[in-house]
Amino acid sequence: MSFSDAHSPISDDLASRRDMIVCDNVNKWYGDFQALKDVSATIKEQEVVVVLGPSGSGKSTWIRCINRLEVHQKGMIAVDGVELSNDLRNIEKIRSEVGMVFQQFNLFPHLTVIDNITLAPRWVRKLPKSDADARARALLDRVGIPEQADKYPGQLSGGQQQRVAIARALAMEPNVMLFDEPTSALDPEMIKEVLDVMKGLAESGMTMMVVTHEMGFAREVADRIIFMEEGEIVEVGTPEHFFTDPTEDRTKLFLSQIL
Amino acid sequence: MTNPTTLADRAHEKPPFYRDATIVKWIIQVAVLALVLFSLFFLASEAGDNLRASNVPTDFNFLDVDPGIKVSEGIDTDPDTGGRALWVGMVNTIRMSIAGIAAATVLGVIIGLARLSSNWTVNKVGSIYIETIRNVPLLVQIYIWAAVLASLSSVNLDQGPIHGWVHLSNKGLSLPRVFISDGFYQWLVVMIFGALVARWVHKRQTAIHDATGHDTYPIGSGGGVLVVFAAIGWFVHPVFGFVGGWLDQVAELIDGTPEFGLQLVLSALFVGAAVLWIRSFLNQRRTPAGPAQLSDDDWFRMIFAGIGAGIGVFVVLIMWPGLSSWMINSSRDLFEVLGAKFGDGRDGAPFDAMRPNVVKPGNFANYGPNGLNLTIGFAAVFFGVVLYTAAFIGEIVRGGILAIPKGQTEAAAAVGLRRSTQLRMVILPQAIRIILPPVGNQYLNLAKNTSLAIAVGYSDLVQVGQTIGNQTGKPLPVFAIWMLFYLAVSLTISVVVNFFNVRLKIVER
Numbered sequence: 001m002s003f004s005d006a007h008s009p010i011s012d013d014l015a016s017r018r019d020m021i022v023c024d025n026v027n028k029w030y031g032d033f034q035a036l037k038d039v040s041a042t043i044k045e046q047e048v049v050v051v052l053g054p055s056g057s058g059k060s061t062w063i064r065c066i067n068r069l070e071v072h073q074k075g076m077i078a079v080d081g082v083e084l085s086n087d088l089r090n091i092e093k094i095r096s097e098v099g100m101v102f103q104q105f106n107l108f109p110h111l112t113v114i115d116n117i118t119l120a121p122r123w124v125r126k127l128p129k130s131d132a133d134a135r136a137r138a139l140l141d142r143v144g145i146p147e148q149a150d151k152y153p154g155q156l157s158g159g160q161q162q163r164v165a166i167a168r169a170l171a172m173e174p175n176v177m178l179f180d181e182p183t184s185a186l187d188p189e190m191i192k193e194v195l196d197v198m199k200g201l202a203e204s205g206m207t208m209m210v211v212t213h214e215m216g217f218a219r220e221v222a223d224r225i226i227f228m229e230e231g232e233i234v235e236v237g238t239p240e241h242f243f244t245d246p247t248e249d250r251t252k253l254f255l256s257q258i259l
Numbered sequence: 260m261t262n263p264t265t266l267a268d269r270a271h272e273k274p275p276f277y278r279d280a281t282i283v284k285w286i287i288q289v290a291v292l293a294l295v296l297f298s299l300f301f302l303a304s305e306a307g308d309n310l311r312a313s314n315v316p317t318d319f320n321f322l323d324v325d326p327g328i329k330v331s332e333g334i335d336t337d338p339d340t341g342g343r344a345l346w347v348g349m350v351n352t353i354r355m356s357i358a359g360i361a362a363a364t365v366l367g368v369i370i371g372l373a374r375l376s377s378n379w380t381v382n383k384v385g386s387i388y389i390e391t392i393r394n395v396p397l398l399v400q401i402y403i404w405a406a407v408l409a410s411l412s413s414v415n416l417d418q419g420p421i422h423g424w425v426h427l428s429n430k431g432l433s434l435p436r437v438f439i440s441d442g443f444y445q446w447l448v449v450m451i452f453g454a455l456v457a458r459w460v461h462k463r464q465t466a467i468h469d470a471t472g473h474d475t476y477p478i479g480s481g482g483g484v485l486v487v488f489a490a491i492g493w494f495v496h497p498v499f500g501f502v503g504g505w506l507d508q509v510a511e512l513i514d515g516t517p518e519f520g521l522q523l524v525l526s527a528l529f530v531g532a533a534v535l536w537i538r539s540f541l542n543q544r545r546t547p548a549g550p551a552q553l554s555d556d557d558w559f560r561m562i563f564a565g566i567g568a569g570i571g572v573f574v575v576l577i578m579w580p581g582l583s584s585w586m587i588n589s590s591r592d593l594f595e596v597l598g599a600k601f602g603d604g605r606d607g608a609p610f611d612a613m614r615p616n617v618v619k620p621g622n623f624a625n626y627g628p629n630g631l632n633l634t635i636g637f638a639a640v641f642f643g644v645v646l647y648t649a650a651f652i653g654e655i656v657r658g659g660i661l662a663i664p665k666g667q668t669e670a671a672a673a674v675g676l677r678r679s680t681q682l683r684m685v686i687l688p689q690a691i692r693i694i695l696p697p698v699g700n701q702y703l704n705l706a707k708n709t710s711l712a713i714a715v716g717y718s719d720l721v722q723v724g725q726t727i728g729n730q731t732g733k734p735l736p737v738f739a740i741w742m743l744f745y746l747a748v749s750l751t752i753s754v755v756v757n758f759f760n761v762r763l764k765i766v767e768r
Contacts, residue, residue, distance in 0.1 A: 069669050072324055096675030106670035110688050119684060120674035122472065127468035165670075 017044040019081075020176050020207045021066060026075035028061060030164040036072065037060045037232040043176075047083030048139040048208045050218040053228035054254060063178050067098045067210070080175055091254030096124050103181040105161045107153035107168070113140070114149045117168045119162070125172070132171075143197050154217055169202075177201065179210040215258065218241055227251050284555040310735070321731045328726050330718045332634050338401035341727050345737075348723030349744055355719060356638060356706040356748065360647045363705060364698075367652025381752035385653065392650040401643035405715040408635045414617055414624045426615055426626075431634040433626045435613035444600040446489075446609035453488025457481040479742055480593045496609060503601025510594035513587060521583040526572040537561050636717030640709060648705045652698055658695035660686060692763050699756030706748050720744055 021043040028036040035058050043049050050061045064070040066077060068084050070089050077084045079094045108116050117139060118132035140146045143163040145156075153161055162182055169177060179198065183191045195217050202208055202221050210219065216227070218225055218239060225242040227235045227250075235248045246252050276282050310317055322342035330336050333347040373385035392400070426433045433723060461481035525648040540561060544551045579663040583689040615630025626632045663686050669682040724741055728734040 058317065068674055092675055092677065095673055098673075100670075100673040102666060102670060102673075104664075104666050106664075106666035108667065108670070108685055108689075110692075123680050123684065124675045126472045128472040131472075168674065233691060 001167045002240035004199060010240055015044075017046065019043075019046050020079065021048070021120065022078045023062075023066075024076040025067060026062070026072045026077060027072075028058075028065065030068065035231050036065070037230075038231055039228075040074070040075075040232065041226060041236070043207065043209060045175075046205045047223045048202045048206075048210070048221055049220040049224050049226060050212045051209065051226045051228060052215075052254075053214075053234075056230075057228045058231040059228050060180050061231075063180050063209060063211050066178060067095050067100055069100075070193050090136045092124075096120070096172050097175050099166075099172060101162070101165050101169055101177070101182045103184050105153070105158070105165045105185070106111045107161055107165055109153050112152055113156070113164050116164060117171045118151065120168070121171050128243075135169065136171055139170050140164075142170075142200075143167050144193070157190060158186045159193045160196045162186065162190075166194075166197055166201075176207045176209065179208065179212065181213070182209050183212065183214055208252070212259075215243075227254065229254070270426050281555055288559055291349045297716050315735060316733045317730055318733070319736050320737070321727060321733055323468055324461065326727055327730060328723075330717055330723060331716065332632060332637065336628070341349045342625035343739060344718065344723055344727060348718055348720035351717070351723075352706075352709055352712075352719040352744075353748070355637070355644070355709045355712070355717070358757070359641060359705050359709065361482075361649070362641075363648040363652055363701070366645060366649035367698075368656050368674075368699075370653030371656025371660070374653060375660060389650045390651055393654075397647045397708055398714055400647060400712055401639050404642045404743055405609070405635060405639035408638055414626065424614060426617075426630075427535060429635065430625055431632055431636075431638065433630040433632050435612050435614050435631060436631040440609060440611040442496050443609040444597070445499040445502070445606070446492045448499040448502055449488055449492030449496050450485075453492070455487050456488065457484040460484050476679055493609065502602050503598045506594050506598035506601065510591045510598060513591045513594065516587055518580075518587065519585050522575050523659055524573045525583065529568040529571035529575070533564045536564050540564075634717065636712065636715045639715045640712045640717050640719075643711070644705050644708050648710070651701050651704075654762050655697045655701070656690075659690040662693050663676035663689050688763075692760075695756060695760055695763065699752065699760075702752050702756065703749050706752060707745060710745075710751050 019042050021037055021041075023041050026036050026039040027034070039058075039062055041049075051063065053059050061070055065072045066079065066084075070171070072084075079098060082090050082094055084090065084094060088148070107113075108119070111119065114133060117136035118127075118129070121127040121132040121135065122129060122194075134168075137146060137149060140149055143166055145160050145163055148156060148160060148164070150248050153164065155162065167184075182198070183194050187195060191214070195214060198210070198217070199221055210217075210222075222239050225237060225239055226233055227242065227246075227248075229250055235242070235246060235251045237246075242251070246255060298533045323340055324343070325339060326341040326344045328338075328344060330338060330344060335343060335347050338344040338347055350529070368386060370385050373381045374383050376385070408431075409429050411427060414426070414428045414430050424435055461477045464475040464477035464480045467473065468477065472543065495680045540557070541550070544553060544557065613629040615632070616627040617624055618627035619625075665686055668681060669688065671685040676684065709719055710721040713722045713725060716722065721741060724737040728737040
């Protein structure tokens with residue numbers, strides 16, 4: 001697709017990689033209100049893309065369309081070569097390969113931390129309980145809270161809950177991780193612990209699409225930044241380009257308001 | 260005294276007693292307790308005086324004499340005593356309540372899910388059902404059902420169910436009656452073994468599922484084991500006749516227990532229970548830093564526990580010494596009766612069945628005692644309370660499911676769970692916690708609403724009691740029995756619902 005290419009020179013290394021997420025002229029309306037307008041973008045394997053924009057700009061709607069928590073009405077979305085359609089098999093396949101982390105954590109309050117993490121591996125992947133438990137404990141170790149395995153979500157702090165949510169998504173061994181404002185509901189002192197886990201994930205080569213307001217994270221971790229406003233993509237570029245030398249006026253205005 | 264006194268200056272002073280929180284609380288607790296006891300005593304003595312003065316009989320003698328009435332349906336249609344007649348009524352009420360609760364739950368859940376359905380027709384049918392049923396008084400609905408069912412064709416000797424299995428008429432529904440027979444108790448012994456084996460199989464299949472992830476159907480396997488045992492037990496149960504000897508020995512053992520020994524054991528149980536309760540209570544109050552400071556309320560509770568144990572010991576040893584001999588005699592009788600069930604010649608089939616019949620004792624034909632007869636009255640009350648309660652349960656179920664945040668469904672969907680698994684593993688386990696307490700209230704309502712049976716002549720406790728009260732001219736004792744019975748039923752339902760409520764609680768910090 002020409003739009004993103006024209007505005008953001010992708011390095012040769014990136015261009016040669018596999019397409020993980022392809023969006024082609026995606027449109028969505030809520031009644032008369034158009035939430036997404038011809039959104040097109042391609043996210044490559046192992047790429048970290050941060051989506052920025054003012055509230056109401058359609059960032060969350062877009063990311064939620066990618067695993068079909070919202071249904072787009074026009075255009076095409078494909079994840080790892082599988083197109084999203086009304087075919088439930090495709091949707092279930094994509095969802096089990098795309099991990100998602102929510103703003104409000106959405107842990108299952110009636111299950112212990114370990115059961116939260118093993119639920120999908122056991123019921124979707126049909127993993128033996130012992131294997132699923134071992135995998136879950138390894139993931140809890142990775143996100144830094146191995147000692148919380150047998151507690152309930154209500155007994156954890158916000159930052160710990162969000163890290164459990166990340167472990168829950170990773171337990172399905174996804175190819176792509178979607179983050180929908182993962183730190184917006186957290187107290188300031190807990191934001192760092194979650195961002196550190198996300199950085200570690202990015203360094204390990206996970207393909208990530210992150211909607212966030214954390215400019216520091218965007219600058220440090222992102223391979224590319226996509227700026228959205230009023231449902232359309234305004235500008236795409238590397239963090240360096242975006243923060244130091246944006247081309248569009250709307251981007252400049254946004255940056256002047258938040259920086 | 261020109262110096263202004265501050266609170267800090269007065270910190271070491273003792274406050275006046277009416278500003279001392281500890282003393283105030285004690286005074287209030289003791290005063291409330293005294294007031295309640297006094298009011299009860301006053302009301303009771305006042306009522307007693309008035310009743311004596313106006314010569315209203317309050318004795319319960321009618322329980323032991325021939326009531327001179329027949330009961331139209333139940334475990335005994337021609338009871339010997341008033342007490343037996345009331346018991347038949349109670350069993351009918353309990354029967355109606357249990358059947359009603361089971362049916363109303365199933366129907367209510369279906370209605371609730373229907374109202375959540377995205378299928379337009381199903382959704383609207385659910386809405387219309389709820390809006391119609393819950394806006395018409397239950398009594399009217401029961402009358403309507405009775406009228407509709409009374410328009411069925413009548414019974415007569417020629418075309419009765421003599422050669423058939425099922426018969427429906429304006430006298431009700433007659434089905435084959437299945438009853439326990441000679442070999443039942445031996446067969447029950449086989450089934451106890453079966454239950455143990457089934458439990459073991461269930462656990463084992465669950466463990467295999469956990470270890471390998473294969474589908475092992477633990478519930479189906481356990482049920483299968485039970486069925487196999489039931490079938491084998493049908494043929495081999497006479498082998499277990501010897502259990503009767505054991506039960507007889509237990510009865511002898513109980514008979515040999517000295518009365519005073521049982522009194523001591525019971526007293527020790529009361530004291531032990533109080534001590535255990537206080538200990539666990541103190542343990543709850545313990546913090547990692549050591550025992551927490553006890554509030555006045557904590558002290559009241561522990562003192563009341565002690566007083567309760569004291570009252571128990573007083574009752575057992577002094578006030579009612581006959582209690583222990585009564586307990587010894589009745590438990591001995593129980594084991595003797597059980598033992599006799601295993602006696603000689605009792606190796607027939609565990610169950611037997613009889614087909615419905617029609618008799619014509621007077622001018623009108625009716626179903627005879629061979630079949631299981633559900634009268635029109637039963638059906639009218641049953642349909643009435645079930646449909647009515649199901650409408651409310653449906654709304655509760657719908658509300659409970661809608662109360663689960665949308666994020667839960669989204670999170671469950673995002674990890675790839677199918678819609679059915681999302682419901683089963685994520686939504687319903689949380690919704691049940693919201694649904695259960697108000698559904699418990701509906702169960703209570705249903706049990707109490709069965710008393711409307713009197714309107715269509717179903718022989719529940721109220722209907723039988725009303726007849727006996729009129730016959731003997733002793734309505735007050737009957738009222739007392741009604742109240743105690745419904746209280747007992749309601750408390751039982753509450754206890755069961757609360758048990759599940761506590762078990763399902765979500766752990767918070």
